[in-house]
Amino acid sequence: MSHEPRIGVYVCHCGVNIAGVVDVKRVAAEMASEAGVVLSREYKFMCSTPGQEMIIDDIQSHGLNRVVVAACSPRMHEGTFQGACRKAGVNAYFFQMANIREHDSWVTLDKEEATRKAIALTRAAVRRVRNHEPLETRQVEVRKEVLVIGGGIAGIEAALTVAESGNHVYLVEREPTIGGHMARFDKTFPTLDCSACILTPKMNAVGSHPNITLMTSCEVEEVKGFVGNFDVKVKRKARYVDHDKCTGCGACVEKCPVKVPSEFDEGLSKRKAIYTPFPQAVPNKPVIDRAACTYFRTGKCRLCERFCEPKAIAFEQQESTQEIQVGAIIVATGFEFYRGEALSWYGHGRYPNVITALEFERLNNASGPTEGVLRMADGRVPQSVAILHCIGSRDKNYQEYCSRVCCMYSLKFAHLVKEKTGAEVFEFYIDMRSPGKGYEEFHDRIREEGAHLIRGKVGEVTDLAVNPEEQGRLIVVAEDTLAGSRLRVPVDMVVLSPGLSAHRDSKVAQLLKCAVDKNGFFIEKHPKLAPVDTATDGVFLAGCCQGPKDIPDTVAQSQAAAAKALALATRGVVEAEGRTACIDPEVCAGCKLCVSLCPYKAISFDTAKEISVVNEVLCKGCGTCAAACPSGAAQARHFKDVHIFNEIEGVLAL
Amino acid sequence: MAEFMRCTSPMLEVAQALLEAGGEELKTCYQCGTCTSVCPWGNLIEFSPRRFIETARLGLEGFEEATWTCVQCRMCQDRCPQQIDIPQIFRAVRGVLSEGGSTPPALRVPLAGLRGEGNPWVEPREKKTAWATKNDVPALAPEHEVVLFACCANEYEARNQRDGVAVAGLMKAAGVSFGYLGKEGTCCGDLIATTGAESLFSLLRKTNLNALGGVSARTTVTISPHCLNAFRNRYPAVLGMTFRHVTELWDELLREGVLKPSRGGAARVTYHDPCYLGRHNGVYEAPRNVLKAIPGIELVEMAHHHERSICCGGGGGGAWMERPKGERLGDLRVMEAVSTGADTLVTACPYCVQMLEASVLGLNLEGKIKVRTVSELLSDSIAQGGVE
Incomplete structure (x- = not known):
């Protein structure tokens, strides 16, 4: 394959979105004189079928081996144009996009300024693409299991939807019962259904579903891996009651002498130190509130233990950690x-x-x-x-x-x-x-x-x-x-x-590397077109964690999130990123700095050769190793120095 | 036909003029009425800042009457969910009306006095420093570390002179290296600025900037919260000077043990937060700390205090405008004070002193409650106070 660059440049009008401000003809004309550019065109809508076909035809008839499209955000249409390249036999990584809409025409009032900016951005893309290398993507299998974080109506609905498909769900809830806010409401608008009457059947369904592992009094502590292959550590708080033995008879609760304000009733009533939050709780088995329990405070009492026939009271119980493997995660942490x-x-x-x-x-x-x-x-x-x-x-x-x-x-x-x-x-x-x-x-x-x-x-x-x-x-x-x-x-x-x-105390967003907005709510991938996706592949949103909403909208969104998780599981494979890191074995000095920094644990140390080695299946191409490597041995493919410098020169060239 | 077609059309030219004069923020008002419900006038008269904003926004008839009522107390601004600077909208409208010649007659005297003599009472400029000479208040000299900036009321008005003398006496007692900025300075212009008299305010500001620009002291202490506000919020920061209210200075000197109050006051006092010290400049605790430090003084709070304090009625030019009985905010405040059982109503602003004393007289409550300043009470309690 010839590596002499033969570049095709396409400047998109995006109707009047770009062409109304940017002189697209001038941008195209300027690019024609750049080294390696074989042809440079402008067109009304590059993302349309004729636009894509133009690229394919040009590749075939002009022997193009690099393509630059100056149009909207790559988040919008990078995939579209990479697809066109692939169809015509050009590696997708020989494609580069310049964003002259969001970064330029939409935010620049002066037409001359906007045109100059478009030329600079497009030139940067052209100069960058010259040195691109063909990269291969790999397919990675997706685990069928789904983790749902949060057991309010959002999490309950998402869990049931996934479970009904035959896939397994882990539902993690930090409180001793599922039900969330909805369990505490009296009636629901506008139909005035009794909130508990419509919720508790769903709670029970979750509790007894063979495809749902219900993990109450639990919190997600660590999330590793990537879409299709998440390894999750879940911390189980000590409940001091062995739920395998407990029959939920309630004798312990009756005998407990301690009364403290009930969180479930907003402090308007009292509960015991050993308690189930409310009568329809799921699981309907008590836990001991360590801070309130007389035994834990003074070493004396143990009345509950004395009256527990199945001997389920377990004062010695410790906090424990469980590891689970899932392919997708649904966040339903509520408000x-x-x-x-x-x-x-x-x-x-x-x-x-x-x-x-x-x-x-x-x-x-x-x-x-x-x-x-x-x-x-x-x-x-x-x-x-x-x-x-x-x-x-x-x-x-x-x-x-x-x-x-x-x-x-x-x-x-x-x-x-x-x-x-x-x-x-x-x-x-x-x-x-x-x-x-x-x-x-x-x-x-x-x-x-x-x-x-x-x-x-x-x-x-x-x-x-x-x-x-x-x-x-x-x-x-x-x-x-x-x-x-x-x-x-x-x-x-x-x-x-x-x-x-938004929950102020939640670490979930941080654990999942999801962004939250200024109010603390999770940010969806696109406010209109990807409302349940997040910027982290394989992590989906349901309910009020994404923003305030009512019960009907929450349920709809939960089902949508479940559908997205199931689409992933059903497809069974994901494309792994081609833009991974690589370490030049000739240059690596074996300092192991990258090994300790890699957030995906994708770098190991080869003790025989005394160099660091990248596991490309785990690598997400974040570039941390490349930035830290003192010898320059670690490089991020597609983001090598030559690419970055060419890009900068392209922007600065006048 | 005309009488059947009575309807009002937006006067967008008027609205535009108000926006350009500094009323920009009114555009985001969503008409919730919080301003009206928290406005202290609501206790006495019909007055709706919300309606004022809505009519001004469309240039409709009716906003003119309401324009001069606002006392700039900032209660509405602090509670406004859209964080609109509502007092500023009133100032902008006042400016536009004044330019059109619709200044209320009551403001003509202070306007003329400030323009001609640099004080709102048209007192001759030469008399500005007479009080200081009489009471041995040192004139500012290059070696002084602190500038004492007195309010026109301290200089020309007998009641507030007592407060000025107490302040100077306390500074001397504490050994503060200070000097009084006399004829080089002029009225700070804070109060007249709230009537929309922008050009007059600029003149006054220029004089003061010139006067303060030449001094070596790096701190200026003001007796009036209005002077403090003018310097902190209406003057450019070019002076590079720190501006403090006297109560902040007293609080510090007491904490450091420089001032040691000994003589007890044996009084039950309540403290009235001046709007321009409290809401406008966030000073709530310093004056209270001073009062609490005086032996024998028991401090009780009124129903409205700190952020919720009610204006004396003097702000926004109110001090120069006569109000009929039953429509005086000062009366409301004095009644609140009396109902606490306090025998002394303490404040820290010359205009509050004026307004509240007028209300005490008007309500025939002289035997029941006295109006004093924080500085006066502190001065009473310091042996070498040097008062009167």
Whole structure:
């Protein structure tokens, strides 16, 4: 094969996206005089079938062996043009793309500037491609097992979907039970289904599914490998109860003398030191809270042990680690409710009858602390309730984004208050957002039921009365922006509807090398066209870890993530990267620096030859070794010095 | 036909003028009304900053009346979910209206005084330093380390002179190497800037920059939070100087043990946060620390304090504008203070002193509560205070 470069350059108009700003004819003309360029053309849409066929025809009729396309981002169409090259018999790595859309025409106003920039970027690609080498990709087998991280409705749905296909799922949940937030809600909007009634069958299905290994009280600790071949270490926290022996009879819980606030009930009720979080927990077997347990604190008690017939209490149990191998990972780590400073403007923590959404859910729940009776701190039933939207949301001081679900769940609260107490409801909103199937109709229904919906964000909740009617009550101060009046509304109870936040304490993104946005939510590969993929191949997103969403959207996304994981498993193989590192055995001094730095453990040391060796199956071509190698022996294929320097010269040449 | 067609059209030329005058940020307002609900005026009169913004945005009739009400207390800005500098929008609109000749009559005196004599009361400029001479306040000299910058009120107004004298006395007692910037300086211009009088403010600023540019001291201490705010936030940082409020200096000198308060005050006091010390410049604890350090003083908080403090009504030119009884923010504040059971209402701003004292008189509460400054109370408690 002749290695004398014969380069074809193609400048794409992308309709007016590029050609509207960049003088594409001039770019093409400039490239024609570059060494090695055989032909240089511009065309309306290079990614179209005629555009691709033009490349194929030119390769065949002009004997091209290198191709440069100046168009959009390689993330968009690199694969498309590499495919065309391959079809015409040119190695895909003899293709180079210059991004003159995202990096140029979309962000440059001045046409002359934009054209000069396009010429510089395209020239860099042309000069770089001259020294490219043909690289081969390899096929690697994909493991069929899937790991799902997080056992809320997102993880449950994803796990069941994968399991139903016959593939095996490991479902890892850090709490002692699956169910997540949904298990704590009372009703779900807009249909008002009982949340537990529709969730618990799914929880049970997970618990008993032959294809699901349920790992509660567990956390992912380490993830190694790559798409199709992940090695995952899972830490199992000590539960101090042997779940293989435990029958879930509950005698231990009954006898335990310690009472601490229940996390599940937002501290509104007590649980024991040995406990199952709620009656329908899966697995429905208790764990011991070490911090609360009298035995662990003082060395005495062991009442639970005495009453446990199957002898399942295991005070000696230790934290352990389990290793699992999977081909794909679905992240379903969910969200937490906003609990920040904004709450304090509304008296949360200062006035006992100012409660949060989650506290309201528990107070309303038949299995909650009041058995579903909405009561105030003194036990009375409220005669009037204010519901405050957007707590910490749409607020640049706290969370700038809209959490999407708060308007709807607040409307649901209005209904529940009316239904249970007949109280007057004053609902304060900024903009009512009800875009979803049946959502606007639900909004309409709440208005019909007589809730007072007031357009205005509340400034403060105070107990400073200015007239006898306000005495002893909570006064909600807001402007009714439609009436143009500043209102003081005395009520008995205030419900705060906070937005959704990303988990602040989660290390999962870091372990998976996934990026999170400024708010802490996982970033999907493409906001429209790859909403469940991530930049890490083989890692998919489901539910609120990617951004706030309601239950229907979460379930849909979970099924989508499962489908993506299954597509991978069904295909059975992945193309391994051709752009791997290589170590020149003649130059390597055997310092082993690269061995310790390689994040994929792809470099080993050949003790006989005293040099480092790259395992190309494991290498991801990240270039760490090449950057660190003191002798220059380690090089990243496709990113060798000659490529980088040619590229820089291309940009700088005027 | 015309009367059946009553409708309003946007006056985009007006709106554009407001944007260009510095009202840019109003574009992002989403009309939630938080500003109106937290505005202290809401307790007394109908006043909606939200509506003001909406009408100004479209140039609709109606925003003019509301323009001069705002006291620039910054409560709305701190709570605005869009972080809009709402006080700045009022200033921009005021500037545009003033250019069109619609300055409220009440502002004519201070405007004329500041333009002609460098103080808002049209007092002759020569009298600026009389208070200092009378009370042996040292004039600034090259060897001094600290510039004392007094408020016009300390210089020309009898009540606030007492505060100025207390400050100078404390500095002497603490052995601070300081000198008073006299006739070379002029009014800081902070308050007049909030009325939209940009060109007048620039003149005052120029004079002060010239005066301070020539001194060797690297720290300037102000008695008024307004002077502090002007220097910190409205003047360019070219002076390379540190600006501090007196209460910050007292707090430091007390912590270092340089000032040792001994004589007890045996008073129950409450502290009123001046908007320009608290919300505008974040100084909340220094004045409280000073009060707590004085033996015998019991500090109690009002219903609204720190970030939630209510304005005295003097900001934004309010100090120069008469308000009918029942529409005075100062009255609200004094009543809050009285309801704490305090016998002294302490503050740290000459304009707050004026407004609050006027309210005490107006409400016939002279026997019940006194208005003092942090410096005055501290001075009382220092043996060599050198007061009066």
